[in-house]
Amino acid sequence: MSLSIDAKYNETKESWVVNLIGDLDINSSVTLKDRLNDILDQKESDIEFHISELAYIDSTGLGVMISLLNRLDKNENAMVINDPQENVYKIFKITGLNKVITIRKEGERIDG
């Protein structure tokens, strides 16, 4: 499965809201990285991800999240990941990324 990326700026939240559907892997991570840099070039702000339909993430996808985090940190903006599936959450957990990224399930903060 490929990756579908839907990004919209929410004026009320003053944040980018990004929906990811499909597989975030070596074949799609560069596309996502470019897209995220594009939207932040348009407007530097917080980003919230909704990933309940993200079926798969690998180390290249985590790499995108880490470099995004670095850019957001520099501009004092924040990142939240909402509703990862169990298998996706496991990858954040075993790599320790859940300690540096805020992850929420059904609105409740579980990590970060």
Added chain:
Amino acid sequence: MTDKISMTIPNQAQYVSIARLTATVIANTLGFDIDEIEDIKVAIGEACNNAVMHGNKSSNITLDFQIHEGRFFVEITDDGEGFDFEEYAEPVLEEYKGRGLGLFIIKTLMDEMIIDSGMGNGTRITLIKNKE
């Protein structure tokens, strides 16, 4: 299964998902549970990522699947430049530069990982998951 199943894919990012899905089908056929199947899928995906990153795009990645004495062996071979495993260091998150995370994930998810790589000689990564 004492027989060997092999597949070859072009050494390019767009084909890695085919290797992952095939691994899922084989692991399911062998009777691994859902969590184990997911671990195997991720680990094989990471090993293929490694081949794509270090390998030669005009060549292939070969995957050999085999059960031996209750252990599931997957060999992922590429004929790229190889890399110096001696220089591999486990990633430190705070200083993460985007390398080494894939091998770390494999080590966490599989029971054993053997890397046979030399500069210029390609790489063979053997992943082992115990069946019982």
